[in-house]
Every structure is written in structure tokens, then in C-alpha cells.
Amino acid sequence: MKAILTDVTKCIGCEKCVAACAAENKLPAATSPQRWTLDDGLSADRFCSVLRRDGGYVRKQCRHCEEPACVSACPVGALKKTPEGPVAYDGSKCLGCRYCMMACPFGIPRYAWASPVPYVRKCTMCYANRIQEGRQPACTEACPEKATIFGERDALLEEAHKRLLADPSKYRQEIWGEADAGGTSVLYVSPIPLDFLTVGGHQQARALPQLTAPAMAAVPPVFVGMGAVMGSLYWLIGRRKKVAAEEGPQSNHGGSKEKKP
Amino acid sequence: MKRLLAAKAILWLIVGGALTVAAMRFIRGLGATTALTDLTPWGFWIGFDVMGGVALAAGGFVCAATVYIFHLERYHAIVRPAVLTAFLGYSAVVVGLLLDLGLPWNIWHMVVYWNPHSPLFEVGTCVELYLTVLALEFAPVLFEAARHPLLAKAYGILKKATIPLVVVGIMLSTLHQSSLGSLILIMPHRLHELWYTPILPILFFVSAVGLGLMMVTTESLVSSWLYEQEPEMDLLQGLAKVATYVLGAYTVIKVGDVLVRGQGAAIFAGTRESWLWIAEVLVSAVIPTVLLSMPAIRKSRPWLTATVFTGVAGFVMNRIDVGGFAQVGPTGTHYTPSWMEVWMSLGVVAAAALVYFFIAERFHLFHAGPIDRERHRYRLPTFDPATLVAHPDPYAGGFPRYTLMGVVGAGIAVALLPGSVFANLRGAPQPVTPAGYSDRIVIDGTRTSKAAVLFDHKKHIEREGGDASCARCHHLVFAGERATGCARCHRDMYQPTDTFDHRLHEARLGAGKGCATCHADDQLKDEAHATPCLDCHKRMVPANAAIQPQHPPLLGKAPGYVPVLHKVCIGCHEQRAKDARLNKPKLGECASCHGGKVQPFDPTRPDDRQVL
Numbered sequence: 001m002k003a004i005l006t007d008v009t010k011c012i013g014c015e016k017c018v019a020a021c022a023a024e025n026k027l028p029a030a031t032s033p034q035r036w037t038l039d040d041g042l043s044a045d046r047f048c049s050v051l052r053r054d055g056g057y058v059r060k061q062c063r064h065c066e067e068p069a070c071v072s073a074c075p076v077g078a079l080k081k082t083p084e085g086p087v088a089y090d091g092s093k094c095l096g097c098r099y100c101m102m103a104c105p106f107g108i109p110r111y112a113w114a115s116p117v118p119y120v121r122k123c124t125m126c127y128a129n130r131i132q133e134g135r136q137p138a139c140t141e142a143c144p145e146k147a148t149i150f151g152e153r154d155a156l157l158e159e160a161h162k163r164l165l166a167d168p169s170k171y172r173q174e175i176w177g178e179a180d181a182g183g184t185s186v187l188y189v190s191p192i193p194l195d196f197l198t199v200g201g202h203q204q205a206r207a208l209p210q211l212t213a214p215a216m217a218a219v220p221p222v223f224v225g226m227g228a229v230m231g232s233l234y235w236l237i238g239r240r241k242k243v244a245a246e247e248g249p250q251s252n253h254g255g256s257k258e259k260k261p
Numbered sequence: 262m263k264r265l266l267a268a269k270a271i272l273w274l275i276v277g278g279a280l281t282v283a284a285m286r287f288i289r290g291l292g293a294t295t296a297l298t299d300l301t302p303w304g305f306w307i308g309f310d311v312m313g314g315v316a317l318a319a320g321g322f323v324c325a326a327t328v329y330i331f332h333l334e335r336y337h338a339i340v341r342p343a344v345l346t347a348f349l350g351y352s353a354v355v356v357g358l359l360l361d362l363g364l365p366w367n368i369w370h371m372v373v374y375w376n377p378h379s380p381l382f383e384v385g386t387c388v389e390l391y392l393t394v395l396a397l398e399f400a401p402v403l404f405e406a407a408r409h410p411l412l413a414k415a416y417g418i419l420k421k422a423t424i425p426l427v428v429v430g431i432m433l434s435t436l437h438q439s440s441l442g443s444l445i446l447i448m449p450h451r452l453h454e455l456w457y458t459p460i461l462p463i464l465f466f467v468s469a470v471g472l473g474l475m476m477v478t479t480e481s482l483v484s485s486w487l488y489e490q491e492p493e494m495d496l497l498q499g500l501a502k503v504a505t506y507v508l509g510a511y512t513v514i515k516v517g518d519v520l521v522r523g524q525g526a527a528i529f530a531g532t533r534e535s536w537l538w539i540a541e542v543l544v545s546a547v548i549p550t551v552l553l554s555m556p557a558i559r560k561s562r563p564w565l566t567a568t569v570f571t572g573v574a575g576f577v578m579n580r581i582d583v584g585g586f587a588q589v590g591p592t593g594t595h596y597t598p599s600w601m602e603v604w605m606s607l608g609v610v611a612a613a614a615l616v617y618f619f620i621a622e623r624f625h626l627f628h629a630g631p632i633d634r635e636r637h638r639y640r641l642p643t644f645d646p647a648t649l650v651a652h653p654d655p656y657a658g659g660f661p662r663y664t665l666m667g668v669v670g671a672g673i674a675v676a677l678l679p680g681s682v683f684a685n686l687r688g689a690p691q692p693v694t695p696a697g698y699s700d701r702i703v704i705d706g707t708r709t710s711k712a713a714v715l716f717d718h719k720k721h722i723e724r725e726g727g728d729a730s731c732a733r734c735h736h737l738v739f740a741g742e743r744a745t746g747c748a749r750c751h752r753d754m755y756q757p758t759d760t761f762d763h764r765l766h767e768a769r770l771g772a773g774k775g776c777a778t779c780h781a782d783d784q785l786k787d788e789a790h791a792t793p794c795l796d797c798h799k800r801m802v803p804a805n806a807a808i809q810p811q812h813p814p815l816l817g818k819a820p821g822y823v824p825v826l827h828k829v830c831i832g833c834h835e836q837r838a839k840d841a842r843l844n845k846p847k848l849g850e851c852a853s854c855h856g857g858k859v860q861p862f863d864p865t866r867p868d869d870r871q872v873l
Contacts (some may be wrong), residue, residue, distance in 0.1 A: 004359075029431070038299050038300055067376045072378045073379055073380075073381065074381075075376055076371060076382075077374050077375070078374075093367075093374050094364060094367065094370075095363070095367045095371065097362055098303060098363065099379070099381045102302060102447075102451065106569065111297075113290065113291055113362065114292045115290050115292075115636060116287065116288060117364065118292075118363040118364070119293065119363070119364075176680045188638070199300075199591075200450040200592060200593075204449070211446045211459070212378070212447050214459070215380065215459075216383070217438075219436060219440075222435060222439075223432050223436055226432045227428055227429070228405070230431050233331070234329065234330045
């Protein structure tokens, strides 16, 4: 499983990653902000950005969750967690329902609102043109400070723990993406809390697809159960009425007797 | 008939306008017609049309269960309208969804590519199947008076299949009503904790049953009012009595859930959400339960009408709360639906109502038993070719009037369309305010007075060599000017501007004969084959200009103001920053001019240095 580790203390905010990302994904030259863009720099035309927070620089991009909410939400499976780690998007399947945008706890997928033929747009960790060929993503390659590095997730986690131990005063003692939201393939070590990277500013303790799983698991039994209950009610009540009707002409007692047992 | 005519005229007006908006939505996209944003990608169409529409269509399965499963045959008279409403409600949901989907022509993907983990897949599949079931349930109404043997045969088969269809319909509705709640389970980060609960699917189902009962009542009352008939009050009273129990149960579950989850304090927190929740529970659950439990109110037509209207409004509010209002606080969104979204939604409902009237007037909608085929025919127009006598559709009389209303509606919508629908959506122009001429110039690039740059024009003239130095920065000079200001050509903040004025040249050179001045007769009359600007305007570029136009001798388009000024200033400043004696105010740093309030990098506003 491939992953990216971003060290907020090392980033100098040069945004070479942003430029490299734009070039790699052939994104159009940026225009002024639109009515629908957020002020975090991400848009249908920008898949990563660098945010200024408390004097530090924090790179924002798709977190490529281990158990992605967007993948679980997509009704047609246009989003997929690849075995290599990245969450890839297949536009040819997409309906444009935007449930992925609603489900993502990090608010990553963006929409091409201006277009009459709009697609969802997000970082794919350069899956199609780099990861599959065994190369690293454009952003990590472009970073002059090695502030954002690419590698195996386990190795990067080990590296992250090593950095936290080596200089405890420099970092907050947690690794963003190790366990929150069920673990992500984009990890951060930081001197400042990174809760602002989420929608609503709360870290999700567990993977969001687990919240819908019980409801979805209940679907087949509820479906069959409802059918059985309705079918038997129809038969039972029908039969009672029939019996009541047969005995009806004599007296009404027959009907109520039938109901007692 | 006056009520009906007025109602239909208004509905046609709404539909006409909605068609205009729908056309705009497909031509210009969602960005031009909706107020949706990257933060709030689901808006009014999902909250009202889909969430509300499905809930309102719940009358169909509730009513079918009452009559067929519980054998309460006396309610037979309201089954048909209820099933028709459900069918039209679901059709409206599908239409609303097609408008909301970015790529609606891909909707068949839902049938082909399955993702069983997705609640939306469940919703979609249930809509498909249940719509089919409803169509089959309702088809006998359309076929019963038909004489064609094939249709008569279909009628027979469908009639026999009624019970299985009803059971499947109930099974699908159960899943479907509840799965709209499951849809929200994956977004705890978006929904306020008063509404977010793991039992959302159960709440949605129970409320759908209650709402279904009230919807059937509402519909009977409204159609009897419109067609000026007496409603079947004894049936409606029975429904209202059952609704009391269901709504009571809903109230207990809804309030109990909040208490069990330990959110009781949040109800009385005094926040916007707490008031919204209290209002919703009162209108949707408490008030209807209390009122419907009183026999006097159930018996009175106006009181019953008022009560069920309240309850229906309350549950629509509940769906809109979950789909929208209760998401405002946690996400901090500023989304307010655009008038086009609202009109479009009303248009879908209006169209459904018109189809309802169409069927009600031509088929035996308010009829229970089998009918005599020879006596009851469709009320469709007939024409006897032998006698040349036409018997027009009795209800088709208002057709020209309704068409007119539709056209008026479309006209109103066109008149209301905002300019942005027609404008170039990518990169709205931001005109530059010229800085004006004086010794010191405030260049307020963003016009926010936050990042204005004080430019010392006088000092720059002195430093660059007096009057002869203008051309170092002013690379173009308009006729009669000594040094043309930057904003004269670089008129937009980011977008390039075409500074060539064809009409002015036409007027000066004379249209017709004058064309040859720039366009040779045997050549294409386009920019590439025209005489270059500088061939005539020889003094436009000063002899000692340090900066040249981009494409001399053709001048081409003037780039945006921000990239140009950065290019002009930054080069010199960096040069001077290398010299320790000159670098007193740290010339190489942006903040030395930009007042220490340099905007953070914004990829949507690039300058040349930020592109590799």
C-alpha cells in the first residue's frame, strides 16, 4: 500500500507541488475564484493547495482513505480504492450525483460547476500516469525540501513515529491519518492541530462507511421479512373474514369467537 | 369549475417558467442556474424534490396495504387516487433527480454498475422497481374501459396480479423510505446532532407511514374541493384515527432517541438548530397527534383539513431540515437556493398535478368496482367521419388559455434570468480602477483597500532619469498622450483584453473604402492578414521603451492587470535587492510594498512567478 507523508515543519510553502500537480494533470490556467469555490485553494482545476495556518504551511490534497467514504457512497462504483492505495475516479461511470462530495469527511471532491457536462475532480495520487508505472506522484517528486514524501504506508508510518520520537518538542504527538477516519494513505506530522482539514473541524474516530454498514446489512432481512409479514397478514385476515362471513348470517358471535384464540 | 380553471391556469404558468429554467440548466449547467457550491453540493432539489417527494408519495403503499392486506374494502374508493399520486410523486422525484444529476444521460449506469454498499444505490434501485410496480398497479385503471382484446387481456392479468404487486410495493417502499435516512448516515460531519442518529432509517419509515395517511386525507379533501364534491368524511375519519397512533409512536421515538443519545440539553440550548428542532417536532408530530386524537376535530372538515395540512408541512420540513437546514451549522455553508431552483421544483410538482387532473377527468379514478365497458368509455375526443360530427374532449376547452399561461410563465422566467446565465462563466471580468495621476499613486489592485500599494511615482521618475524615463515603464502611448496609464489597456484584473477598437477605425477610415487600409482585397479579412498596428501607429511604442508589446508589430491582446504589474515591478525590485546599498526597504520582499498583507497564494489568481 503506497502512501504520502507530509511533514508540516519542513514545508516552506513554495507551492512547487501545486504547480507540478497542475502540469501533470494538464489542469487549465487558474482564473479568479468562482461563486462555488471554497477559499482553501482546491477546485475543479486544482487538486492540491498549500494553506497558511499559524505560521505553518499545510498541503491539502485527497487523503486516499483506507476505507473511503466516497467509494462506499458512489452508487455506480466510479470511485475505487486501488490495491496500490490511491482512490481513483472513473468519469465514464459517473452519474454526477455528487454523493461522494457529501460523504467525504475532508471535503475533497470538487465539481466542474461551470460546465454543462460536469465531472467530479480530485487528486488521484497520479494513479493512471505514474503509480501504475511504478513512479512517484508529481507533487512528491517536485518537493525541493522532501517535506512531502512517497513510499510504502508502513515504512512512512515508521518514519513518522521516528520523527515524533526524535524531536518531541517540534511535533504534536500524533500522526494525522494513522487511525482517524479509519486511517488514510496521506499522513501528516505537524506542530499545529490539523482539524481544519476536515469538514466541520472534527476528526472522525472511525471509518464513515461503517456507519452505513448496519443499515445496509439490514436491507435483505427487512425486505424478505416485510414480504413475509404482509403475505401472512393478507392470508390471515382474509381467512378470518371468510370464516366470519360463513358464520355471519347466523350470528355475530361466531366472528368474535374466532378472534379470541 | 372556476376553482379548477384557476388552479390549472396557475399550474400552467408555473410549468411554463420551469421549462425555461430547465432549458437553461441543461444548456449552461448547474453552476449558472443553482446556488450549489463545492461545500454544499446537494441543495433544494434533493432536500425538497427527492426527500420530500418520496415522503409525500407514501400514501400509495399505506393505502394499498389498508385495502388489500388488511382487507378494509370500504377504503377502496381512495386506493386509486393514492396509487396515482404515488406514481406521479415518484415520477416527479425522477424528473427532479434528472435535473440535479450532472450527467443525467448516464442514469442507466445505476442498473448496470452496482455498488451494494451505497445507500444511494439502494434508493435508486428501489425508485426504479417501485415506479414499475406503481405503473403496473395503476395500469388497470387505464385499461379497464379499453375494448382492444390485447388491452383487455393485459387488464385481466394485472388484476389477478394485484395482491403480489401490492406486497412487492410495500416491501420496496419500506426499503426505500428508510434508505433515504440511511443516505445521511455517512455524513455525521454534516448533520446537526439533534437530527443525526443511527436510527434515521427507522424514523424515516415511521414518519412515512404517518405522512402517507395524512397525504391520502389531504388529497381527498383537495380534490373534492376542486371538483366541488362532498368528501368521504367517514373514511377520512378512520384514516385520521390510525394516523394518531402512528404519529404518536413517531413522537415518542423521535424525542426518545434524542434523550437516549444524551442530546436532551441540545433541545433547549437556544441555538438556531434547537428552535428549528422544536418547531419541526411541534408541527410534524405533537400538534397533529393531539388534534387528530380529538373526535370533534376528525369530524369537522375545515379542522381536519387544517390539521393534515399542518402535519404534511411538518414532515416536508423534517425532510428539508435533514437534507438542508440542519446541515447549515455544522458545515458553515452560505447556501440559499436560487429562485431558479425553487421555481423548477414547483414546476415539477405543478406538472405532476396537471397529469393528475388529466387522468382524473378522463378515467375512472374515483371509482371502486369493475365497470361496464360498453357504457363507460374514456372521455376522449371522438370524431364520426360519416356525419363529420366531432365530439371534443369536454375538458379540452381551456387549451388555448392554458397554452397562453404557459407562454406567459416562460416569458416571466426569461425576464428574470440573471445576467450570469448568459455571461461567460469562466472567470467573471473584474474591471481595473485606473490609479489616476499624481506624484503618489495608490494602486488598489483588489479594490478591497486591504492590499493597496502606495506607488511613489515622483521618486521613480527621479530615479529612472527624469522625463526621458517614461518609456521604461510606459511601453505604449496613445495619440495625444505623453504616457498612457497601465489600466487603459490592461483593463481586467486577470483576463486579457482586446484593445483594438474596430468600430473606431471604421469610423475614422470610412467603412467600405477604408477597409483596404488594413485588409488587402484578395486576402482573408481576419486579424492575421491585416496590416500590423505599428505600421501606421509608428510612434505608439516609444523609441527607448524598455518593455515591448507582446507581439509586435501586431499588438495583440493586453494581458491582465495583475500579471503585467508584477512583471513590470518585480524584475527591477529584485535587481535592486541584490545591491545591499539600495535594498533598504527590503525591495525583494512582496510585503515591503503590499503593506505586510500579501494575500496567501491563491492558485485561482496566478501570477507569472507562481507557474513553473
